[in-house]
Amino acid sequence: MEKTNQNQQDAEKQAAALAAVKYVKEGDVVGLGTGSTTAFAIKALGKRVQEGLNITAAASSVATEKLAKSLGIEILDLGTLSKIDISIDGADEFTESLDLIKGGGGALFREKIIASLSKNAIVITDASKKVKKLGAFTVPVEVIPLAYQYVFDQINLLGGQGKLRIKENKTFITDNGNVIIDADFGLIDNPAKLSSDLNQINGVLAHGLFINITSKVVMSEGTEIIVFE
Numbered sequence: 629m630e631k632t633n634q635n636q637q638d639a640e641k642q643a644a645a646l647a648a649v650k651y652v653k654e655g656d657v658v659g660l661g662t663g664s665t666t667a668f669a670i671k672a673l674g675k676r677v678q679e680g681l682n683i684t685a686a687a688s689s690v691a692t693e694k695l696a697k698s699l700g701i702e703i704l705d706l707g708t709l710s711k712i713d714i715s716i717d718g719a720d721e722f723t724e725s726l727d728l729i730k731g732g733g734g735a736l737f738r739e740k741i742i743a744s745l746s747k748n749a750i751v752i753t754d755a756s757k758k759v760k761k762l763g764a765f766t767v768p769v770e771v772i773p774l775a776y777q778y779v780f781d782q783i784n785l786l787g788g789q790g791k792l793r794i795k796e797n798k799t800f801i802t803d804n805g806n807v808i809i810d811a812d813f814g815l816i817d818n819p820a821k822l823s824s825d826l827n828q829i830n831g832v833l834a835h836g837l838f839i840n841i842t843s844k845v846v847m848s849e850g851t852e853i854i855v856f857e
């Protein structure tokens with residue numbers, strides 16, 4: 629990506645993050661996503677905490693937990709929570725019907741738990757993430773390692789072309805100790821059906837299709853903030 633485009637995209641990510649952080653209220657339990665867009669939100673939230681806002685938070689990744697703690701945000705154990713007031717997370721793609729693909733950073737499982745627990749699941753993006761149909765971005769599928777080949781073959785039977793995620797010349801391992809298959813299904817006509825088909829494969833911990841979980845998408849485009857809900 630050219631530098632000016634990158635700067636523009638970062639400015640949009642930050643603007644969406646700042647707009648979303650305004651929804652957080654005193655006393656809230658806040659779910660924190662993962663990724664470059666969410667990092668802007670965590671920093672803005674950290675600033676509000678330093679100015680006196682009382683909140684607690686749940687983190688969707690080790691990286692997010694580390695960043696949040698460094699800014700003075702108190703982190704709760706996700707496994708003990710039965711509800712989250714508000715969550716803020718990014719996405720790799722979204723449609724106006726609030727269906728998403730997530731997991732580009734590999735945090736999809738904990739992100740899905742956080743979004744599912746959230747009364748108000750807010751997604752923040754720059755304008756490049758908005759699509760008419762999901763699927764140009766491959767669907768990340770988190771797989772328990774011993775089920776790798778089985779799941780790979782099942783994805784193939786569903787019409788997908790899987791690829792083991794490699795990062796820095798090594799197999800990418802998630803915070804949960806699993807691997808990721810990035811599955812190319814082409815443009816997806818029925819994301820809800822694909823989501824349910826993937827859920828039924830033994831060995832799949834989670835996949836990156838987020839259907840009917842999101843409350844609103846706060847998107848920044850140029851100088852404008854557009855909210856889809």
Ligand SMILES: O=C[C@H](O)[C@H](O)[C@H](O)COP(=O)(O)O
Pocket residue numbers: 661662663664665666717718719720730731732733734735736739
């Ligand atoms: O696993 C990572 C997450 O789902 C991210 O929210 C997603 O990949 C978007 O990341 P970014 O904000 O860096 O584009």
